[in-house]
Amino acid sequence: MFVDVNNVSRSCAKTLLLLLNGCCILVALCTFIFAVVDTKILQQYGEDRANGTFTGDIIIIVACMLLICLASFGSVGAMKGDVKILYFYIGFLMIMVILEMMIAIYVSLQRYGLEFRVSEWLREDFFRNTTDDIVHNDLWDNLQITYECCGLNGPDDYEAVRKQISLSCCPRAFRARTTYARQLLYRSCVESSTFYNDGCEDEILYALRSDANWLVGVAITSFWFEAACMLLAMWVANNSRKEVSVYVQSIRY
Structure with a gap:
């Protein structure tokens, strides 16, 4: 019993390409959800301060939709073994990688600038x-x-x-339903010093940095997935083209 190594390797490559495209779609969906939620969070910082970052989130949403469409397109090409679709997929994927790198740089710069604007705004607003x-x-x-x-x-x-320390520094007192319970819980909170001890500036800036680091991590992960997809798609396309050439020559002779 002979095993056709070429067919087996080509089938494995197609399966792996489908899996990688599935991973790209999953990453794009997670990033899409993150960007949508982030646009709502940024509203609390004001339109003037978060305008560039908000634009970055919109760009990320559009890029995620494009990546989902592209990964689906590549999956169709892999399943059909269509050489033209696979070559188009490779070309579009190269363009997508360049766009994602530019988007990652733009978003990182906007996040960095947002930290300064938010920090300045917090200090000015609190002490006014x-x-x-x-x-x-x-x-x-x-x-x-x-x-x-x-x-x-x-x-x-x-x-x-x-x-006086703000009532919202004592979460139990702030969430109390009655005025009397709120007063008792607030007094207990202040006397026992069980209020929040961390400053808002550090917490907010930490959250902004964490979001920026997460987006950069996603961009790097997507790059490796897409690079692997390009190599596999190229390998599948070349083998499919050779198979077609061999089939055409065998018909002629």
């Missing part, structure tokens, strides 16, 4: 002279509950501006 500014208080309540932080650099900042 406010008394009963509802918008200001709601903003900091939202930030402190979301990022589990208190003040700009810590709860001592409230003492510096001659204010």
Whole structure:
């Protein structure tokens, strides 16, 4: 019993190419969801400060959709063994890799700039002279509950501006349903110092850096997946073309 090594290797290459395309689609879907969620998170920093980063998220969403379509296109070419589709797939994939590198650089620069803008905005907003500014208080309540932080650099900042520690620094008191329970829990929180101890500036900047690092990691992962897809697609296309050539020559003779 003889085993056709070429057919077996070609089948393995097609299967592996389909798996890699599936991984590319999965990565693109995860990145798509991340970018959509991130656009909503960026709204709390204001349109002026997050404008470039918001644009970067939109570009990422479009790139993810293109990658999903391209991976599906390549999967069809692999299943059919169509040489033309595979060569088109390789060409588009090369263009996609270049675009992703440019997008990664653009997003990284925008994230880096956003850190400075957000840091400056937080310091200016926290220490500005406010008394009963509802918008200001709601903003900091939202930030402190979301990022589990208190003040700009810590709860001592409230003492510096001659204010009581914010109610949102004590999560149990902030979420209490009645005024009486809120007062009791807040008093207990302040007396036992069980409020958040980390400053909001560090927590927010850490979250921004983590997002940037995650996006760079995704870009690097996608690059290796796509590079492997290009090599496999090229190998499958060349073997399919040779098989067609051998078949045509055998018919002629």
